Amino acid sequence: MSRNETPHPSCVGICKQYVAKKPFAGGRYEYGQKRCQMCIKFILWEGLWCPCCGYRLRTQTRIGRLKEKFRASVRIS
């Protein structure tokens, strides 16, 4: 977390309606929350694209992805 994070100019404020609260336990992604890197927010939104700025949302579904990444990096090196 860096200080003074300001949203991208593409952020028009719609994301505020969809801001996701921090879960009591577990990871945000496990609760279906998605991260918009432009709005710098976690939002609850069904789609893959941010309803606010239109950028692709970041989703992470557990370890499967990490393994894929690991395999890919092994292949490269």
Ligand SMILES: [Zn+2]
């Ligand atoms: Zn936004």
Ligand SMILES: [Zn+2]
């Ligand atoms: Zn956004």
